[in-house]
Amino acid sequence: MLTLNQIRKNPEELIKKLSVRNKDFSALIYELIKIDDKRKELKGKSDKLLAESNKLAKSIGMLFKEGKKEEAENAKKRAVEIKEEVKNVNTELSETENKLKEILYEIPNIPHDSVPEGKSDEDNEEIRKGGEIPVLQKKVPHWELAAKFDLIDFELGNKITGAGFPVYKGKGAKLQRALINFFLEEAENAGFTEIMPPLVINEDSGFGTGQLPDKEGQMYQITEDKLFLIPTAEVPVTNIFRNVILKESDFPIKLTAYSSCFRREAGSYGKDVRGLNRLHQFDKVEIVQIQHPDKSYETLDEMVAYVESLVQKLELPYRIVKLCGGDLGFTSALTYDFEVYSAGQDKWLEVSSVSNFESFQANRLKLRFKKEGEKQTQPAHTLNGSALALPRILAALLENNYSEEGIKIPKVLQKFLNFDIIK
Template sequence: MLTLNQIKNNPEELIKKLSVRNKDFSQLIHDAIKTDNKRKEIQSSLDATLEQSNKIAKSIGQLFKEGKQAEAGKAKSEAAELKEKAKELTAKLNDAKAELQTILFEIPNIPHPSVPAGKTDADNAEIRAGGTIPKLSKKVPHWELADTYDLIDFELGNKITGAGFPVYKGKGAKLQRALIAFFLDEADKAGFTEIMPPLVINEASGFGTGQLPDKEGQMYQVTEDKLFLIPTAEVPVTNLYRDVILKEDDFPIKMTAYSSCFRREAGSYGKDVRGLNRLHQFDKVEIVQIQHPDKSYETLDEMVAYVESLVQKLELPYRIVRLCGGDLGFTSALTYDFEVYSAGQDKWLEVSSVSNFETFQANRLKLRFKKVGEKQTQPAHTLNGSALALPRIVAALLENNYTEEGIKIPEVLQKFTNFDLIN
């Protein structure tokens, strides 16, 4: 969430910056300022009322001690009036605050200057690409390969749970385990501390990273306990630092976590959700960093380079795109998406999203730091990225490495799978 300072500092400039998102935010911005001014006005008159009332209350104590009953009684009635006034003002203040909060929740993060204008993913800017697209004698989609080699059973998943909950079997299951171990080992080598977080979160955590209030429809809910299944490990891991004040030399904080992820994906349908392309439950290794504002873009580049190293090691053809304003997530200032080419479907699949949220999450999380010798706190920057999400990587591995002898396992994975061929 943006702070009032960010909004009031230069509203017109802000509106211009936000317009990159392909939407006009001028009404919201002006409403925010208006509502905050109203809030301030009410607040200061409430504060003044309370001040008076506090003073009188103190004097009453004094008067009683001195035995001046009559004066005390008079002061009491005076205080009662002030109390009535304070009550009214408090109600007004709460209204204004709630109104302001609603408005602030609707204002997205400010896109970084490098974010290209545009409406859809077609307008995303390709940064670079790598790997070679394999020339296959036969293009077979992964759901057929999964069936042929008995790796993943989508029908069984339907039976046990429903669509989008596949059952991995035999070498299919081992491949999952291998990828998780590989990704975690790589993250460890790159200096990320391994975290194993809860898979269920409370409301406060959902607010902290921005899934709530408006995206609760995308999460599975445990209504009886007011909990949510995590859509990504980003939520519990980033929330480890909710309400934390760091010291400047605590940066950078680097964490990685493997978790299952649960997404309702309401509204998805058709061929995009075929096979592993879009699931309700999937596995992912996430990397999260908390960084000093001066260094967060350097860090973002490092994270992109790190994810790139993963797809390279897996020998997958890939491209990196910078998301355009229309495609950029609500909470993100700059996002790079990784896509790998899946030869059987003849299609690019998004496998990772690496973002800098700047202070947007930190403001909600109340994740701040203090400079040495300074009293003032300021929000830290948060970043995260998938490193990596498994299903589409599996899809591309199966499809791209399919040969007449079977499916070849990339060399880096073999020590984790203990086999080099699926046949």
């Protein structure tokens, strides 16, 4: 979330910047400022009354000690009056604060200056392309290949759980494991520390990274215990730093985590959900960085370059797009999406999303740092990216490397496998 200071500093400019998201926030912002004015006023009033009440309470103690009972009783009467007043003011104050929060949670992150205007993914800006789109003897979608070579059983998943929970078998399962190992090894070489996080999170964690209060419908819930299955390792890993004050010298913090991810994907339908294209459970290796505000965009570039190196090593044709305002996620200031070309379907598939959240998540998380010798804390910047999401990578690998001989395994994965072709 944005802070009130951020918002009040220059509301006009903020509204203008937010308008890149293709939405007008002026009414919300001005209402927010009005409510904040009221909050300040009430807080002042309440503090004054409490100060008086505290003073009085202390004096009553003294009076009793000195045996001045009558005076004490009089003071008590006054105290009761003040208390009644405090109660009224505080009721109004907490109502005001709640309203304030409600609106604050509705305001998305400020898009970075470089974010292009636009309504949907069609307006995203292509940054670069790489790799070569293979010329195939025959275009076969991965779900057919998966069946032909007995790699993934979608029907079995239906039986055990439901749609979107595939069962990987034999070489299909091994390929998954190879990808996980490859991604984790690469991340380690790039200086990321491996984390194995819980796959279930509580409400506070969901709030910290921005899934709650609004997007609980996208998560599987364990209502009995008020817990949620993670939609991405970003949530547990970033929440390591909830309520933490770092030293400047702690930056950059670089973490990576492999996890299964669970998403309800309510509202998805049609050809987008065919095969591995959109699942309720999938595997992903995530990278997370906590960085000094002055360096977070450098870090974002570095993370993009890192993810790019992964798709290059996997020999997949890819493109990198910068998300336009209309497509940009609620919590993000700048996001690059990676897409790989899956030749059997003739389709670009999103396999990674690398974002700088600046201080938006940090404000929610209360993740701050202090400069050497300074008293004032300030929010750190958080960033993360998929490196990478497995199912669509697998889809592209199967489709792009298929020929009459079988499915060839890219070189970088071979050391994790005891086969180099699937026949």
